[in-house]
Amino acid sequence: MKTALITGITGQDGSYLTELLISKGYSVHGIVRRSSTTVRARLDHLFHREDIYNKRLFLHYADLADTTTIRRIMLKCTPDELYHLAGQSHVGASFDIPETTCEFTAMGTLKLLEIIRDLEQKPKFLHISSSEIFGRPDQSPQNEMTPMRPVTPYGIAKAFATQMVTLYRESFGLFACNAICYNHESPLRGESFVTRKITRAAAAIARKHQESVSLGSLDGRRDWGFAAEYVDAMWRMLQHDHADDFVLATGTHHSVKDFLDASFKAVDLDWQDFVKQDPRYMRPSEGTRLVGDASKAERELGWKAETTLPKLAELMVEADLQRIDASETKPAF
Numbered sequence: 001m002k003t004a005l006i007t008g009i010t011g012q013d014g015s016y017l018t019e020l021l022i023s024k025g026y027s028v029h030g031i032v033r034r035s036s037t038t039v040r041a042r043l044d045h046l047f048h049r050e051d052i053y054n055k056r057l058f059l060h061y062a063d064l065a066d067t068t069t070i071r072r073i074m075l076k077c078t079p080d081e082l083y084h085l086a087g088q089s090h091v092g093a094s095f096d097i098p099e100t101t102c103e104f105t106a107m108g109t110l111k112l113l114e115i116i117r118d119l120e121q122k123p124k125f126l127h128i129s130s131s132e133i134f135g136r137p138d139q140s141p142q143n144e145m146t147p148m149r150p151v152t153p154y155g156i157a158k159a160f161a162t163q164m165v166t167l168y169r170e171s172f173g174l175f176a177c178n179a180i181c182y183n184h185e186s187p188l189r190g191e192s193f194v195t196r197k198i199t200r201a202a203a204a205i206a207r208k209h210q211e212s213v214s215l216g217s218l219d220g221r222r223d224w225g226f227a228a229e230y231v232d233a234m235w236r237m238l239q240h241d242h243a244d245d246f247v248l249a250t251g252t253h254h255s256v257k258d259f260l261d262a263s264f265k266a267v268d269l270d271w272q273d274f275v276k277q278d279p280r281y282m283r284p285s286e287g288t289r290l291v292g293d294a295s296k297a298e299r300e301l302g303w304k305a306e307t308t309l310p311k312l313a314e315l316m317v318e319a320d321l322q323r324i325d326a327s328e329t330k331p332a333f
């Protein structure tokens, strides 16, 4: 049985990856930050499985800044594979909390690399990088050779982490890879990201729970794929015969307006009747022309993104409608 360690296990990607690895027979350890609430809704269904929780799925408390504890966890569970998904991942928020973003997203990654460098039994390492490293690129679509020109604190932190991963692979021989992920969404996406904010609003407005939704710029264009497919690519990267970096993307791009169109169409409404623009959600600077060329992943890993708009929006709206309907039929205690 292989053992995997996941940072950011309670996030969208961590949850899909845990499901995937459990289905492949792995023993999965996850690092979680200590907080006063123990609600981890995305993994709840696995915690209730007696054959899985504390048998093949284990949680450990640690902060990414706490290298002593992380080293201790690694020595204890001796992972074959380490998937590093944790970090401050909200681009808009990175303008408000740039230091925190750099501490976790940039330095947190370097700290993990330093721990692995000293271990005798080194796990294969996957870092989730981001299309934000390209910022405002000269070429479109971008691939693994495209120069980094980040324009947000988050993108800059990711560029630092990405280059450190490459450096540790090339200079210290670590099996360390960057998954350069474009936006990947799902019903498990956090509610402050634009896709989930929209699908949740479309469902709530359709069920008459909400009257409108406030958004920032509607002209931003993104390459939106389905998160469950992206974690499969991450796993494939660590099964590959050599460590390398891969762009993971659909190769299609759409505007926020296109995402609104698809989501509100799924509930037979016109988004223009419900959307307000709010300067609070505008960003001081934005990446542009971000669309990925994932042909290397297709060629070398046999991976291709399948789900794009409008299907992605439809499945997310459907899940949000089901959530509302389920909460309405639940008995009140």
Ligand SMILES: C[C@H]1O[C@H](OP(=O)(O)OP(=O)(O)OC[C@H]2O[C@@H](n3cnc4c(=O)[nH]c(N)nc43)[C@H](O)[C@@H]2O)[C@@H](O)[C@@H](O)C1=O
Pocket (backbone or CB within 6 Å): 089, 090, 091, 092, 129, 130, 131, 132, 181, 182, 183, 184, 192, 193, 194, 195, 197, 214, 215, 216, 217, 218, 220, 221, 222, 256, 281, 282, 283, 286
């Ligand atoms: C690849 C990359 O993908 C994600 O970062 P993101 O692209 O910034 O994603 P988002 O959903 O926050 O914004 C998408 C677009 O939507 C616009 N937008 C309009 N109105 C709102 C709004 O109200 N909220 C938000 N969040 N965005 C809005 C916003 O200005 C931008 O143009 C992260 O996973 C990140 O970790 C990552 O690596």
